[in-house]
Amino acid sequence: MCTLEKRGDLFFLTLTGEDEHRFHPDTIDSVLSLLEQAKSESTKGSVLITTGHGKFFSNGFDLAWAQSAGSGAIERMHQMVKSFKPVIAALLDLPMPTIAALNGHAAASGLIFALSHDYVFMRKDRGVLYMSEVDIGLPVPDYMSALVVAKVGTSIARRELLLSGKKLRGEEAVALGIVDSAAQDSAEGVVEVSVSLGESLAAKKWSGEVYASIRKSLYPELCRMLNLTANNLATHNV
Amino acid sequence: MCSLEKRGRLFILKLTGDGEHRLNPTLLDSIRSAINQIRSYQSSSNSVLITTADGKFFSNGYDLALSKSDPSLSVLMDAKLRSLIADLISLPMPTIAAVTGHASAAGCILAMSHDYVLMRRDRGFLYMSELDIELIVPAWFMAVIRMKIGSPAARRDVMLTAAKVTAVKGLEMGIVDSVHGSAAETVEAAVKLGEEIITRGADGHVYGKMRETLVREVLLYTIGLDENGSSGVRISGSKL
Numbered sequence: 001m002c003t004l005e006k007r008g009d010l011f012f013l014t015l016t017g018e019d020e021h022r023f024h025p026d027t028i029d030s031v032l033s034l035l036e037q038a039k040s041e042s043t044k045g046s047v048l049i050t051t052g053h054g055k056f057f058s059n060g061f062d063l064a065w066a067q068s069a070g071s072g073a074i075e076r077m078h079q080m081v082k083s084f085k086p087v088i089a090a091l092l093d094l095p096m097p098t099i100a101a102l103n104g105h106a107a108a109s110g111l112i113f114a115l116s117h118d119y120v121f122m123r124k125d126r127g128v129l130y131m132s133e134v135d136i137g138l139p140v141p142d143y144m145s146a147l148v149v150a151k152v153g154t155s156i157a158r159r160e161l162l163l164s165g166k167k168l169r170g171e172e173a174v175a176l177g178i179v180d181s182a183a184q185d186s187a188e189g190v191v192e193v194s195v196s197l198g199e200s201l202a203a204k205k206w207s208g209e210v211y212a213s214i215r216k217s218l219y220p221e222l223c224r225m226l227n228l229t230a231n232n233l234a235t236h237n238v
Numbered sequence: 239m240c241s242l243e244k245r246g247r248l249f250i251l252k253l254t255g256d257g258e259h260r261l262n263p264t265l266l267d268s269i270r271s272a273i274n275q276i277r278s279y280q281s282s283s284n285s286v287l288i289t290t291a292d293g294k295f296f297s298n299g300y301d302l303a304l305s306k307s308d309p310s311l312s313v314l315m316d317a318k319l320r321s322l323i324a325d326l327i328s329l330p331m332p333t334i335a336a337v338t339g340h341a342s343a344a345g346c347i348l349a350m351s352h353d354y355v356l357m358r359r360d361r362g363f364l365y366m367s368e369l370d371i372e373l374i375v376p377a378w379f380m381a382v383i384r385m386k387i388g389s390p391a392a393r394r395d396v397m398l399t400a401a402k403v404t405a406v407k408g409l410e411m412g413i414v415d416s417v418h419g420s421a422a423e424t425v426e427a428a429v430k431l432g433e434e435i436i437t438r439g440a441d442g443h444v445y446g447k448m449r450e451t452l453v454r455e456v457l458l459y460t461i462g463l464d465e466n467g468s469s470g471v472r473i474s475g476s477k478l
Binding site for chain 1 (some may be wrong): 368369370372373374375377380383384388389390391393394397398399400
């Protein structure tokens, strides 16, 4: 399902198996507890790299699991949406730089999961970013839109991501400012550049607590929604 | 400390001397009183302020040695800088920072609190150093960053990599408006820009009001605004 491995300063969170890595209550729990583990084991210079195996980074929530409950489908969707929020909060709160190394497609909550990292690398040759909700007819939860607004700067890019139903390939994603780079022609290549960036960030030996505080203060609206405080006296000076 | 020169309709405020121009209470008071002087001039409905500095530094931030010796002084410096920035934001005239040297942390915030940032290409960088020196960044600094740096990736690079942003990089990132060969050329360009702005003849009081609404979020954090958008502490004597 997912594993956490430490190699020197770098934590590797890997979504294992050749499946779609859909988020289901069990996977959500696993990811959350692995993030908590990384947090508890963090030291100065720690960095997180998240990646996956196979064609998909993550294809979003497990809609089949929701639908299998018949009339209980909506309830199950709400459950997943609600339980996923702490995963995003945990990433924004993580006391270390975070890098998403996209091995493949990232859709819906899978894309949000990717964008919750400080840096996002994707492949040039394969893999798309896809906010599928507009096509499936599902509303986007408020904290997910807030994340897009926080991380994606122009109204054109936000429209392309949230409203167009487009499957954005690497080059376009870079042009829109949604990901940092899409220069690699393989999953291994993406991991390699992530490791390279990770090592240069690790070498700074920054305080994770200060790093997380500054990161959260970059996104005050989003953090309010996720019940995160930046611990930097973030109240208006009245 | 700082000098104020009037050149026609231009005001040139200079942080003098070859030091780091650390924003200690004395310098902050000195700058504030220069701004008060500017406000008191009759012709200030069509003027421009240029802020610049002597030497290698524009400003290297707060006087951290001072706050180490007495923590209450860091609260004082923060309060004084907040007031100064609020003052700059409500100033009834365009403002230009001619960045002729390093601008770090609070010094970088001071530079970015001007409407235009002109910078020399050959030396100096903009540097939000807090991550490197393990300082928490005040929320109101982040309000300035959010108002002045448009791209989320650029904000991340500035705040979360503690990037030393050269003038050319700053231009790319949209933080710096134009880049010039040397300190003298930067000030010259600021003067030229100031004169162009004055020629356009816009009313400074209207300009100041418009700027306040544009960077309203910063004002919220620095001096506090009520729901009507008017501040309890009225700093400028508005004509409207």
